[in-house]
Amino acid sequence: MQHRFIDYDDGKISLRYKGEIIIKEIEALVGADGPNSQVAKSANLFSNRRFWVARQCRAKINCEKDLFKVHFGVTPDFFGWIVPENEEIARIGIGAEYNSELYFKKYLEKLNIREIIDYQAGLIPIYNSKPKRCNNNVYLIGDAALQVKALSGGGIIKGMLAAEELNKGLIFNLDYEKLWRKRIGLDLALSLRIRNFLNKFSEQDYNKLINVFNENALTYFNREFPKKSLFKVVFKNLKLDFFLLARLTKLLYS
Secondary structure, eight states: OOEEEEEEETTEEEEEETTEEEEEEOSOEEEOOOTTOHHHHHTTOOOSOOEEEEEEEEEEOOOOTTOOEEEETSSSSSEEEEEESSSSEEEEEEEESSOHHHHHHHHHHHTTOOOEEEEEEEEEEOOOSSSOSEETTEEEOGGGGTOOOTTTOOOHHHHHHHHHHHHHHHHHTOOHHHHHIIIIIHHHHHHHHHHHHHTTOOHHHHHHHHHHSOTTGGGGOOSSOHHHHHHHHHHHOHHHHHHHHHHHHHHHHO
16 A cells, blocks of 8 residues: 555566655566556556547436436447436546547537536546467556456456456466456457447437347346357347348448
């Protein structure tokens, strides 16, 4: 506690503590320090990364306190959200890789938001399977390792699962890179593919997608583990098969 990581070099880390620089030798360094990971940078694991810029505000708005809303199509590559804190205040935000400030302003105007309490912003890593997540005795997990599902931008559960695999690797001297990829790699890649597919949808496509779902089809889909649930959703809803086939054909040949 109260120590700030500064750098890593040849088995040693530099920390800042109460204005002083401390250098310590380590056996293992775990970077769980977020999207802009300094651990990743110092261990040559940062590579070329892409991010969605998330912009959010707390604002006064009439809302149902138990209803979380998502709006598609408000940015080219992510979505907008309204998360109530109570019946009068909600967290309202969007994500976008480019021009996030512009899309955020347009979203607030569309919602007719007039009274803003405060603002927040942050980076959401875009998953990439290629970069390494470990280098000698340095290991990355969570946002620092881009272990974020692209469908929702969430990464807590994936980071915890990766931490379990890292724990196995450290205790039993196993390859962490193979462990995390086997546990969550396919789900992360599939989530990104679905996000890229949905990004090409028009507003009419989204409306059709909702309309073709039968009453219970969405209950079979698990955003955390799409590889287990995606085919179950399609199997439970034959109309969805025809819609996706038609939409995919349109994307490929238009």
